[in-house]
Amino acid sequence: MTENKKNRITIEHGAGGEVMDSLIKNSILKWSTEKQEGIGLNQLDDGAAIPHNNEHIVITTDSHIVRPLFFPGGDIGRLAVSGTINDLSVMGAEPLALTSALVIEEGLEIEVVEKTIQSLFKTAKEAGVNIVTGDTKVMESGEIDDIIINTTGIGYTKNPISDKGLKPGDKIIITGSIGNHGLAILSHREGFKFKSKLKSDVKPINHIIKKALKIGGVTAMKDPTRGGLAKSINEMAKKAKVDIELKEQKIPIKKEVKSTSEILGIDPMTVANEGIAIIAAKPEKADKILNQLRKLEGAKDTEIIGTVVEGNGEVTLETAIGGKRYIEPPAGDPIPRVC
Incomplete structure (x- = not known):
């Protein structure tokens, strides 16, 4: 029997284009029923802005998978911190703190892990933000490719900026x-x-x-x-x-x-x-x-x-x-x- 690819996840579903948009709108967001003040999940912005005490708490999260781990100009650690800081920033927020969760493949050299973590902290320092908590898991060899890093960032602003605020003339x-x-x-x-x-x-x-x-x-x-x-x-x-x-x-x-x-x-x-x-x-x-x-x-x-x-x-x-x-x-x- 020929497998129907339409019913399976492909690499394009995670590539950030129209195929991924379809997955999010048709298979993920349809289960979200909660209404949120500010900027929430259904608006598909770079993060969420939650009203609190006359300001907004801004939060964003991202998982990073890059091959190779180290490349000209950067590495997965620098990428993880930068991506999360930048998502907070384009929502008008002052970044306050980051979390970092690592999923590491069994057999990866400890030297590679240490080099990645060093880059995480170095980039966070460059941005003027602390990594305040985290998590580490190890998967069996072959179940993932080297390392996955999830970073969550939190910031604050009085006036959150949405990606849909454009006006004619801008x-x-x-x-x-x-x-x-x-x-x-x-x-x-x-x-x-x-x-x-x-x-x-x-x-x-x-x-x-x-x-x-x-x-x-x-x-x-x-x-x-x-x-x-x-x-x-x-x-x-x-x-x-x-x-x-x-x-x-x-x-x-x-x-x-x-x-x-x-x-x-x-x-x-x-x-x-x-x-x-x-x-x-x-x-x-x-x-x-x-x-x-x-x-x-x-x-x-x-x-x-x-x-x-x-x-x-x-x-x-x-x-x-x-x-x-x-x-x-x-x-x-x-x-x-x-x-």
Whole structure:
């Protein structure tokens, strides 16, 4: 009897694209009946914001599976902390503390575990946040691949920011070049030899977001990880029921990323990032945010890449030659096991 794949989980169900969205909406969220004030599970934001004593507690959680564990520009420990810090930050929260749970494969070298933990704590210190509690489990050899790290973060804010707050006229800002993380891991993992060295952008960006919030005028933010810029910008447009017009020539992309993606036939717009944010800002504040962020380490490639207009949730790209094309969210991530 031929097995029906439609009734089985595939790798695409965890890749951050439309297939994963379908799983979440049709097989997970249908069981959630609780209504929550603030920003809750059903809104599928980067985390939840829970009203408490005239402020909001913001909480987010993420499980990290990356292969290889160590890659150009980072490792699974740095990735785990950065991803959670960044999810808190794009909701407008000041990160307060992290938890870290490890699931380790039997037979993994203790030296590898120690190196990973050292990176966890080093990155948390860089972000100015403590890891306050955790858990460790060991699975039999072959049941998992090396190590899985789950991190949960908690923060607070008076004014949580949703990813659906865009308004017509807002400017779309991106705080760095796209595609670096996913393509760096793919090239390293597959042993591709290119003249230029690709390097992941993985880093905590809470200090960058804090500067933008201090300037003011931020209406929405998102962390463009799985599915890349294409997935995140479509989510923002659909949730806000607006259209977004992007300009290809304004989207920052390093030469080595562009050339590598062309060789491999991968659209860098759909590749995971781990050290940048999409920020929607009121037009009167956008230039100031742009100029101030460019002064910060890790945000020197910040650029205004588009404008929000009236519409129904579509994203278009004005190409370098003056044409226009629609930007569609990917079905899945073209590069699995990167976050």
